[in-house]
Amino acid sequence: MADCAKIKNNLKKIQEQLNPNCDLVVVSKFRTLEEINCAFDAGHRVFAENRVQALLERKEQLPQEIQWHLIGHLQRNKVKHIAPFIKMIHAVDSLKLLREINKQAANHKRIIPCLMQVHIAQEDTKFGLSPDELIAFFKQKPWLDLPNIQLAGLMAMASLTEEKAQIEKEFGQVQQLYTDIKKAYSADLPQFDTLSIGMSSDYLIAQNFGSTHVRIGSAVFN
Numbered sequence: 420m421a422d423c424a425k426i427k428n429n430l431k432k433i434q435e436q437l438n439p440n441c442d443l444v445v446v447s448k449f450r451t452l453e454e455i456n457c458a459f460d461a462g463h464r465v466f467a468e469n470r471v472q473a474l475l476e477r478k479e480q481l482p483q484e485i486q487w488h489l490i491g492h493l494q495r496n497k498v499k500h501i502a503p504f505i506k507m508i509h510a511v512d513s514l515k516l517l518r519e520i521n522k523q524a525a526n527h528k529r530i531i532p533c534l535m536q537v538h539i540a541q542e543d544t545k546f547g548l549s550p551d552e553l554i555a556f557f558k559q560k561p562w563l564d565l566p567n568i569q570l571a572g573l574m575a576m577a578s579l580t581e582e583k584a585q586i587e588k589e590f591g592q593v594q595q596l597y598t599d600i601k602k603a604y605s606a607d608l609p610q611f612d613t614l615s616i617g618m619s620s621d622y623l624i625a626q627n628f629g630s631t632h633v634r635i636g637s638a639v640f641n
């Protein structure tokens with residue numbers, strides 16, 4: 420049995436800790452349908468999975484009012500499955516992928532908000548563009564021939580460490596990139612307004628670095 424009261428309490432506590440302009444994306448990966456329904460019944464509507472297959476299965480089994488975000492690495496051949504409904508794609512890291520999202524979004528007459536993933540962590544297992552690659556990417560103005568994607572912002576994961584100073588350094592770096600890009604391309608990208616940083620272990624730190632979306636799983640359900 421899922422402890423709905425606990426989940427509801429966790430959600431309330433987290434919401435109270437977030438800046439007024441910061442949205443909570445509840446990460447439901449590995450959770451039971453019952454646990455996710457607890458969060459839904461508590462009024463939460465924005466959920467995320469990191470794998471396409473799991474997301475599709477859950478979408479079938481859960482209330483249709485849920486707005487689904489994809490937060491994990493996305494393979495090009497899977498884009499077509501989520502294009503009809505996905506609210507936001509958080510971890511885009513190549514022009515090829517962006518082109519495929521644009522194509523599939525056009526098939527459904529949609530414009531899909533996409534975040535570019537920046538690699539700022541020390542671990543080299545994590546996906547994303549390096550800061551230099553990111554800057555070069557924006558210089559090409561790829562959005563000019565991709566009308567069915569909205570370049571909405573950046574997403575990043577900090578190193579898995581207890582060292583607060585290291586996490587602050589990394590979030591500071593991605594916030595700087597975000598504000599620089601926003602300023603440089605404000606005419607082209609008026610809706611570049613999303614900075615997806617902060618998970619269960621570091622969402623409070625992310626509040627000090629301009630986070631507009633936190634992606635939180637364990638702190639909601641544990």
Ligand SMILES: *Cc1c(COP(=O)(O)O)cnc(C)c1O
Pocket residue numbers: 446448469490491618619620634635636637638
């Ligand atoms: C799992 C996951 C999260 C949430 O992690 P928690 O530590 O459970 O809050 C956030 N972002 C991504 C990309 C994830 O894969």
